[in-house]
Amino acid sequence: MEPEAVCALRDVSFTYPGAAAPAIQGLDLTIRRGEWVALVGANGSGKSTLAKILNALLIPTRGDCFSCGYRTDREEHHWAIRSRISMVFQNPDNQIVASVVEEDVAFGPENLGVSPGRIREIVRESLCQVGLEEKRRTPTYALSGGQKQRLAIAGALAMRPECLVLDEATAMLDPQGREDVLKILRELHSKGMTLVQITHRLEEILDATRVVVLRNGQIEWEGELPELFERVDRFPEWGLEIPPLVRLTGLLKKRKVLPASCLPSVKELLEHLCP
Ligand SMILES: Nc1ncnc2c1ncn2[C@@H]1O[C@H](COP(=O)(O)OP(=O)(O)O)[C@@H](O)[C@H]1O
Ligand SMILES: [Mg+2]
Numbered sequence: 001m002e003p004e005a006v007c008a009l010r011d012v013s014f015t016y017p018g019a020a021a022p023a024i025q026g027l028d029l030t031i032r033r034g035e036w037v038a039l040v041g042a043n044g045s046g047k048s049t050l051a052k053i054l055n056a057l058l059i060p061t062r063g064d065c066f067s068c069g070y071r072t073d074r075e076e077h078h079w080a081i082r083s084r085i086s087m088v089f090q091n092p093d094n095q096i097v098a099s100v101v102e103e104d105v106a107f108g109p110e111n112l113g114v115s116p117g118r119i120r121e122i123v124r125e126s127l128c129q130v131g132l133e134e135k136r137r138t139p140t141y142a143l144s145g146g147q148k149q150r151l152a153i154a155g156a157l158a159m160r161p162e163c164l165v166l167d168e169a170t171a172m173l174d175p176q177g178r179e180d181v182l183k184i185l186r187e188l189h190s191k192g193m194t195l196v197q198i199t200h201r202l203e204e205i206l207d208a209t210r211v212v213v214l215r216n217g218q219i220e221w222e223g224e225l226p227e228l229f230e231r232v233d234r235f236p237e238w239g240l241e242i243p244p245l246v247r248l249t250g251l252l253k254k255r256k257v258l259p260a261s262c263l264p265s266v267k268e269l270l271e272h273l274c275p
Contacts, residue, residue: 005066006085006163006194007031007054012063013217014049023049025217026063033162036185036195038205041214042239047198050214051167054196055085068162083112086156090168092148101143101151102127102136108159126154130184146177153184163194170204178204203243206265213238226261245269 002008007030014024024046031037031054039047052058053065056072068084070077089095098104105123114122127133130150135143143151149169156164166185170178178201186207189195199205211228213221215238221231232250235242249264262268 002030002032004032004034005030006033006035006068008066009053009060010064010066012053012060012065014053014058015061016049021217022061023217024053024060027217027219029212029219031163031194031196033194034189034192035210036189036197036208038208038211039196039198039214040200040202040205040211040238040240041220045214045239046217047214048167049217051087051165051196051198054163054165055087056081057087079112083108083159084161085163085165086159086161088149088152088156088164088166088169090171092145092152092172095152095155096140096148097155099139099141101132101138101140104140104151105154105158108155112159122158122160126157129157129188130154131180144177146173146180149173149177149181150184153181157188161193163196164188165196165198167198168200169197170199170201182207200241201243202240202246203264206263213240215239225263229264230260 009027009029012024012027013022015022041047049058053060054067056067056078059073065072067081070081072081096104097107102123105126106119109119109122127136130153132147132150132154135147140151170181173181182204185195197205197208205211206225208225210224211222212219220238229246232242232246246264249258249262249269252258253260253262258272262272
């Protein structure tokens, strides 16, 4: 495994018990420290399965997965792996375990046997990172959906992970909630956190350093964002929706109004069109 690799998959396949076809097939993928990898693809393409392989919730039925230097098929490494690669899922209600905000964040480090003084520090830091420090004494039921998901992220951060894996973490949120989560991701990434972001909304991946398109459990395409948006013609077969802004940017590039490098964000469009 390369020294900067957070996760390295070598010829990994995974078949669910009793399933006719593998959900992941012969996948080779390295995720390096500090990368922001967007993982996209149609429903059923294997994104969630891959996410769970990364932090040893699922063990490859063929091939090897190394996460944070540990082989994931050795059970004695699972705690070490899961504390270094933290997951955030779609539904925050399924991830909140305590009835008060600060207790929920403390739950992970308590289970790792961290001292009470250190736990208080970690809880304060983690809540600050997601902008919920004022809510530390609030009952979790009183939070909005977006606040609950930020709490779930704080809970993941309380494990002091190297890498966050977010599986459709914005899918249940309103636009403000989604923007709040993206802002947190940008902040975390700028401080060196490795991110694996699974989403249906391509407008949310504009900060990714690399994009991986999964199709039928295999890597169909991978590259950087500007190249991805040059392949819009293939989005339908990849099961990707073309957001309006992507369509508009593509048309303006074709007419040479915008340079090929322009990303489909309001900010970039404004910079090019009204400098
Ligand atoms: N628990 C499970 N048992 C059996 N098959 C599953 C299970 N979870 C997912 N699958 C199948 O594995 C494939 C990949 O699913 P998944 O990883 O959830 O894809 P995605 O997250 O991209 O929608 C699909 O064909 C799905 O039906
Ligand atoms: Mg999924």
